[in-house]
Amino acid sequence: MTTRREGGCLCGSVRFVALGEPVRTLQCHCRACQRMTxxxxxxxxxxPMDAVQFSGEPMARYAHRSESSAKQVHVHFCPRCGTTLGLTFERWPEYRAISRGAFDDPNSMSISAHxxxxxxxxxxxxxxxxxxxQSARADLAGAPQAPERFDAPRMARASDA
Ligand SMILES: [Zn+2]
Ligand SMILES: [Zn+2]
Known part of the structure; x- marks a missing residue:
């Protein structure tokens, strides 16, 4: 049976169903995501774009130009309560991001990378x-970047250590 996860915004006006397993689950520390949240x-x-179906109130959309790629990132949010439900990307039109915190059970998927x-x-x-x-998983030409892996939890900023 296909995995099925549901979620929605804070006020309940927007709901969604996501079918199948996500490609990956990321936690992003970029300044744009810090401001957005x-x-x-x-x-x-x-x-994949067609794996998620939305119902209820149509979402509002904000177009942000990425400082790193200069491509558009669209923030999709509830027009009533402002919850960010997810993102779509000019750079990756076949995929959409769904906010982990909007899932009814956010812990049913684990973070695969920061x-x-x-x-x-x-x-x-x-x-x-x-x-x-340190930055994106791949550079602007699409070349994968090398991740760091730590043996023990580590403060992200050396000044905190
Ligand atoms: Zn809402
Ligand atoms: Zn980000």
Whole structure:
């Protein structure tokens, strides 16, 4: 049977169903995600575009131009309560990101990598045994970048150590 996960926004106006396993689940520490969430980072699961169906209130959309790639990133959010449900990307039109915190059971998927750790805030702890990338997983030409893996949890900023 196909795995099925449900979720929605804070007020319940937007709901979604995600079918199958996500491609990956990332926690992003970039400054854009910090501003978008108003928090330390943004955790999201990447799905093929057609694996997620939305219902209820149509989402509002904000177009942000990525400072690193200069491509558009679209933030999809509930027009009533403002919850960010996910992202779509000009650069990867076949995929969408779904906010981990919007799932009814966020813990049913584990974080596979931390990205943009170079801009992580003070007080952020990176886990042991998980791929951690100083910036993106791949450079702008698509070449994979080498992750760091730590034997023990480590503060993201050396000044905290
Ligand atoms: Zn809402
Ligand atoms: Zn980010």
């Amino acid at each position: 108003g928090s330390t980072s943004y955790a999201q699961s990447t799905y 990205i943009w750790t170079g801009s992580a805030q003070t007080g952020v702890l990176l886990p042991a045994g998980t791929d951690c990338f």
